[in-house]
Every structure is written in structure tokens, then in C-alpha cells.
Amino acid sequence: MPGLDNALGLHEAALRVRAQRMETLSSNLANADTPNYKARDIDFKAVLSDYQSNSVPASALKTTHANHLQQSGGVMGATLQYRNPIQPSIDGNTVDTQVEKGKFMENALQYQATLQFIDGRIRTLRKAIRGE
């Protein structure tokens, strides 16, 4: 078994990305009537594979000394991408409220799923500790 600090595995990082994605999608919904606002989103798959390959993200801090702390994981550097609008409007706004609402609900469900995975891990650990 790996160390206790990564007992939750991928899910801890996934939860952070989900929370960040929720912020982005809520910004899209908030700016549904703002002229020239461009809808943005996080590509979860790309962030995840970035994290798994453990490559240093583009936004990572530069280290000039061997003792400098390394930024762990690629989650902090989740890059925002612009959405391709289905119905671009004349005021330059690319938010499609229905699409954003759907994505927001989807993300909320996935957030809850991740929470449940973490819950399961915690329960397993607790069982192991108590020896039941």
C-alpha cells in the first residue's frame, strides 16, 4: 500500500479540478448576457492525462536549485479553453445557457461521484484501522 498521504489516490486531485470547472461554468452562466464574453471550459480528460503522466505543467514554478520545492501534479495548471459556440450571437457572446446548464449539472454529479469515491476510501481505511 502506498503512503497514507496519497490514500485517496486520484480522487483528491479530481475533486479540485471538478471544483475549478464548476467555477468556470458558473462564470459562463453569470455572463450569459455580457457582450463579447467568450464561454470557457476545462478539458477534464486532458488535465487528467497530464496529471497521470506527471509531466511538469507549463504553469509550474521554475526551480533553479535542487532543494527548491517542486509543484506536485498537473492539476494547478488546468488550462481554460474557449468553447465553440453552437449559436453565436451578434453581440460577440458565445454562452449558450442550455449547454452551460447541462455541463454544470453534469459536473455537479461528477463532483458528487468523486466525493463518494473518497468516502468509500475513507470507510475502507477506517475498517482497516479498527480491524473490524
Added chain:
Amino acid sequence: MSMFKVFDVAGSAMSAQSLRLNVTASNMANANSVSSSEGETYRARQPVFAAMLEQANGGQQANVGVQVKGIVESQAPLQRQFNPNHPMANEEGYVFMPNVNVVEEMANMISASRSYQSNVEVINTAKQLMMKTLTMGQ
């Protein structure tokens, strides 16, 4: 925790949309406020929304709220009505009607209330998720 920002973002959108509703209400209320000169006549007002972009993170900021840049008055021509019996009529017998388009204002009102509702939903969902996060592992 950064998820608190969701409340800021959705809250800013709700206040912007309620201001839009307010402006619509004042336009509708004054749709028939006649006057005797062009300068005194009520003109339709519209709020201008803008995204609160913080450039600190190279445009990679996840949370972007809404701000109201200001309120502009419509420059559409006023309606002039010939009504010499009206107490507000000028020497030539004309009264000036505001350039409020009631149909447009109704559509605006529906759009604003829908946007407000979707932001309320966002806040509710975020609240639920946070409550579940708080009870994680119990």
C-alpha cells in the same frame, strides 16, 4: 477553498440581472409619461454589462463575475403626438411620448428573470455540493 468564489460570481450576476429588471420596470412605468418638450421627455434606459476580467493570471482566471458598466439612454427618436387638448401640449399642440418599446421591454424582462433563475440554481447546487464536502468521511 476556492469554491466560495462561485457564490461571488453568481451573486454578481444576480445583482446585475436585478438591476436590469429594475431598469425595465422604470421603462415600463414611464412608457406613457408625456411631456411638452423633447429635452424633458423620459428616454428608455438600458444597463451595460461587462465581465470582471482580472488579468493577473494571464487570462486564465476561472471565476469571472459581472459588473454593470453604466446605464445608457436610448437615442431612438421620440414619438411626437398631435394632441392640442392635452394639458401638457406645447404651443404647436404636440406632446412628446417616451421612446420606450413596451414589447421589447417585456422580452427583456423575461430574459432577465430567466438569467436570474439560472444563477439561483447555480448557487443552490454549489451550496449542496459544499454541504456534502463538509460531511465527507463521516
